[in-house]
Amino acid sequence: MKENIGQRALAAVISHQLGISRDRALKIYVRGRHVDPSWEVVGMELLKYSLVSGSEPAALKVPRKNIGPSVGADPA
Numbered sequence: 001m002k003e004n005i006g007q008r009a010l011a012a013v014i015s016h017q018l019g020i021s022r023d024r025a026l027k028i029y030v031r032g033r034h035v036d037p038s039w040e041v042v043g044m045e046l047l048k049y050s051l052v053s054g055s056e057p058a059a060l061k062v063p064r065k066n067i068g069p070s071v072g073a074d075p076a
Helices: 005-018 022-030 038-052
Strands: none
Touching: 005 022, 005 038
């Protein structure tokens, strides 16, 4: 089952508090449990803020290490 933005936001908070990955927090503490609808509001607000704070989502602004040419890239 695909989780919603509220479940993902809750898992992110739990993962930060416990020092575990978000996926682990989602699997152990969030999936299969009732999550208050207020988490959906929090998740939507965070998403909305990330979209209006710049021209692209914040995750796309993270610098990436250049580790070489892409597969299938033109060598010239």
